Amino acid sequence: MTDTLERKRTRSVEVEALAVILVLLVIFRESISGFIDGAALQTWITVFVSVLVQAVPFLVFGVLLSAVIAVFVPRSFWARALPRHPALAVPAASVAGVVLPGCECGAVPIAGSLIRRGVTPAAALAFLLAAPAINPIVLTATAVAFPGNPEMVLARGLASLVVAVLMGWLWLRLGKTEWIRLPHRHDEGASKGRAFWSACRHDVVHAGGFLVVGAAAAATINVVVPEAWLQTLAADPVLSVLALAVLAVLLSICSEADAFVAASLSQFSLTSRLVFLVVGPMVDLKLISMQAGVFGRGFAVRFAPATFVVAVLAAVGAGAVLL
Amino acid sequence: MNRQAQAVVLFLFGGAILKASLTDLYLRYVKEGLRPFLIAAGAALVLSAIMTIWYDLRAQPSDDGDDHGHAHHEPRVGWFLILPVLALLLVAPPALGSYTAGQSGTVQINAESDYPPLPAGDPAVIGLLDYASRAIYDDGRSLDGRRVRMTGFVSTGDDGVPMLARIVVSCCAADGRPIKVGLTGGPLVDVPAGTWLQVTGRYTAQRGKDPVNQADIAYVEVEQWQPVDPPKQQYE
Numbered sequence: 001m002t003d004t005l006e007r008k009r010t011r012s013v014e015v016e017a018l019a020v021i022l023v024l025l026v027i028f029r030e031s032i033s034g035f036i037d038g039a040a041l042q043t044w045i046t047v048f049v050s051v052l053v054q055a056v057p058f059l060v061f062g063v064l065l066s067a068v069i070a071v072f073v074p075r076s077f078w079a080r081a082l083p084r085h086p087a088l089a090v091p092a093a094s095v096a097g098v099v100l101p102g103c104e105c106g107a108v109p110i111a112g113s114l115i116r117r118g119v120t121p122a123a124a125l126a127f128l129l130a131a132p133a134i135n136p137i138v139l140t141a142t143a144v145a146f147p148g149n150p151e152m153v154l155a156r157g158l159a160s161l162v163v164a165v166l167m168g169w170l171w172l173r174l175g176k177t178e179w180i181r182l183p184h185r186h187d188e189g190a191s192k193g194r195a196f197w198s199a200c201r202h203d204v205v206h207a208g209g210f211l212v213v214g215a216a217a218a219a220t221i222n223v224v225v226p227e228a229w230l231q232t233l234a235a236d237p238v239l240s241v242l243a244l245a246v247l248a249v250l251l252s253i254c255s256e257a258d259a260f261v262a263a264s265l266s267q268f269s270l271t272s273r274l275v276f277l278v279v280g281p282m283v284d285l286k287l288i289s290m291q292a293g294v295f296g297r298g299f300a301v302r303f304a305p306a307t308f309v310v311a312v313l314a315a316v317g318a319g320a321v322l323l
Numbered sequence: 324m325n326r327q328a329q330a331v332v333l334f335l336f337g338g339a340i341l342k343a344s345l346t347d348l349y350l351r352y353v354k355e356g357l358r359p360f361l362i363a364a365g366a367a368l369v370l371s372a373i374m375t376i377w378y379d380l381r382a383q384p385s386d387d388g389d390d391h392g393h394a395h396h397e398p399r400v401g402w403f404l405i406l407p408v409l410a411l412l413l414v415a416p417p418a419l420g421s422y423t424a425g426q427s428g429t430v431q432i433n434a435e436s437d438y439p440p441l442p443a444g445d446p447a448v449i450g451l452l453d454y455a456s457r458a459i460y461d462d463g464r465s466l467d468g469r470r471v472r473m474t475g476f477v478s479t480g481d482d483g484v485p486m487l488a489r490i491v492v493s494c495c496a497a498d499g500r501p502i503k504v505g506l507t508g509g510p511l512v513d514v515p516a517g518t519w520l521q522v523t524g525r526y527t528a529q530r531g532k533d534p535v536n537q538a539d540i541a542y543v544e545v546e547q548w549q550p551v552d553p554p555k556q557q558y559e
Contacts, residue, residue: 014328018405022335029413039422046416050352050496052407056340057360060367145494197374204371205329208336209400212407222497231536264498286400 040223048219051264055211055257058141060204062256065137067199070110071192086120090168093123094161097130104132104255104281104290112182112294121180126168129307132255132281133160142277145259149270151322152277159278159318163311170306181296207254210286214253218261221247230267240272245312248280255281271319278315283308324401330375336404337368339411348411350556351418353495418557421517424478424488424501428536432456432502438465446470446523450559451489451502458526458541466526470546474554477518478503481534485512487522487543492558502559505531509545522548 025032081096082089097107111128115121132138134157146152234240244265253261258280262273283304292300324332343349344361353361410416432452438461441447447469454473457465478488478501485506490499506512506522507529514520522545529542 014325015331018328018331025409025413032413042416043419043422043426045410045414046351046419047497049407049410049416053340053343053349053352053361053411054357054495054497057357057364060364061360064367147493193374194378197371197378200371201326201329201333201375204333204368205324205401205404209403212403213400216406218497260494260497263494266498266500 044219044223047222047264048215051215051218051257051261052211054260055215055254058137058256059207059211059254062135062137062254063200063203063207066107066110067196067203070113070199071196082119082123086122086172087169089120089123090126090172091165093119093127094130094134094164094168097127097132097164098134098136104284104287107131108287108290108294115180116182121175121177122168122171125171125175125303126164129167129282130161130164133157133164133278138255138259138281141256142259145263149323152270152274155274155315155318155322156277158322159274159311159314160281162318163278163282163307163314166310166314167303167307170310179296179299179302181298182294210252211254211257214251214257214261217251218253218264222264230265234267234269234272237269237271240268241275241312241316244268244272244276245279245308248276249284249308251280252284252286253280270323271316274319274323275312275315278318279308279311282311324399326375326379329401330372330379332401332404332408333368333375334372335408337365337370337372339408340365340368343411347555348415350558351416351496354492354558355556418553419490419496419499420476420557421478421488423490423499424476424486424503425516426535427500429455429503429533429538429540430491430500431538432459435460441465441469441471446472448472451475451487451504452491452559454543455502455504455541459530459539463526463528470523470525471543472521472523473504473543474519474521474551475504476553477512477514477516477520479516480531484531486540487520489559490557496558499558503533503540505529505540505542506545506548507542509547512545512548514550519551519553520548521551 082092107128110131111124114124114127139153139157142156143150143153233243244262248258251258251261258277262276265273265276268276288300288304291303295303340361343352344358344365349358349361430452432455435456438457441449449471451473454466454471457463473487475487475489478486480486486503487506488501488503490496491502492499506524507527509524512520522543524543524545524547527542527544529544531540531542532538533540
């Protein structure tokens with residue numbers, strides 16, 4: 001009973017604190033505007049807001065669709081739909097990612113529930129890697145972001161698919177089931193409408209929060225890092241690939257939005273930007289933390305570095321052939 | 324972050340997106356074509372906030388444990404969504420302008436295979452990108468004997484030479500790069516950087532180098548100029 005009261009108290013404080021802060025901000029609006037007079041800071045805010053505004057429709061539609069599929073498509077469907085042999089289930093699950101739109105934040109819990117429903121982990125992991133990178137929403141966003149380079153869409157889809165299948169097969173050879181520890185679920189049995197909106201709310205707040213962090217980082221790089229410095233880095237083919245691969249991990253941008261950030265890094269070669277787009281949806285800080293939460297830490301520390309290496313190699317290969 | 328706080332944040336975020344897309348504010352950040360999607364996304368955000376509150380009010384006390392039992396599922400990172408709300412509603416940062424033009428080199432112009440005749444009228448109204456491309460890659464052949472009128476803001480190079488500039492955006496302002504056209508001859512342009520001008524002039528073979536990235540810059544022989552209000556769509 002005390003526990004419930006305690007919970008009720010903290011809950012109201014959060015909303016009230018938010019309200020107080022907002023009221024204060026509105027009251028002191030003039031003096032705040034005075035602070036941000038500097039041209040560099042204004043440019044930072046403009047770039048920050050524009051990355052977000054551009055990404056929002058993709059984020060929202062991705063979350064809505066992934067909530068529809070998570071709630072209204074029975075999980076057993078995937079177990080029945082996949083081939084029985086694990087080596088065949090891996091490519092099948094990767095390709096299934098094409099029709100399952102959503103960003104990586106949505107794919108992690110779905111992959112967890114696939115394993116829970118008896119899908120072989122290798123196939124579920126291939127799905128986890130493929131779904132956020134090669135679904136129609138992400139590929140459309142890529143095409144919109146690179147209007148002059150339609151081959152970018154093909155290269156991104158193919159390279160991501162290759163990484164997903166390779167990692168699935170790698171797991172079949174080397175993976176150990178005991179690395180994966182799935183936590184218990186609590187939200188079974190809720191009504192469909194409730195589960196749907198709960199999934200939407202959670203995914204938007206979660207993914208949106210990380211998107212804000214990513215947009216801020218992208219705006220900072222855009223404004224603070226001198227163009228000449230980026231040009232030196234971008235001029236070296238090896239350095240530029242490594243720099244953008246690391247950047248993709250650090251920025252943790254949602255796969256529905258990362259193409260727009262990549263497009264803005266226009267000093268870099270197309271191949272290095274392709275690396276950014278292939279690595280980002282598969283390995284990044286927020287994904288590593290989510291995977292540690294859903295599959296266990298022992299899994300995340302092995303899976304993420306391996307995926308990083310395979311993704312960089314596959315993207316460079318695809319870039320060499322297609323771009 | 325509890326469910327009500329998430330609902331409030333979602334509501335504010337969706338509201339800010341709706342406000343930006345229902346007014347002309349969004350044009351400072353993204354291209355015009357995104358508008359219907361922005362409105363739909365903003366509406367969906369507001370709706371999911373309302374549905375969250377609705378299910379919360381309807382919830383049986385025993386349902387309360389649904390989302391509270393496991394703290395790691397409560398995304399604290401969601402508080403960051405307040406930042407874009409504040410940026411859009413309180414600050415509403417301006418479109419990129421002379422600061423970006425001074426920081427970045429002029430955009431790399433693509434050569435067209437074929438330059439159609441200028442639009443009819445005297446002077447012919449054309450964009451900076453179109454002018455620069457015709458001047459540099461077609462040696463001004465399609466500009467010959469015509470007066471042109473261009474609109475942009477003033478950007479001053481290191482050497483004090485006034486240039487007419489405009490930010491070119493292919494997707495959103497994050498990829499915005501300036502296109503610059505040098506101004507020569509005519510009445511002295513003595514307005515501060517960032518002022519929007521309408522310039523009427525003729526093609527000249529004069530060329531310059533962008534101080535930032537050493538790219539070619541076309542010049543226009545100014546006949547007259549006048550300050551104008553910034554256009555609704557500031558990007559090209």
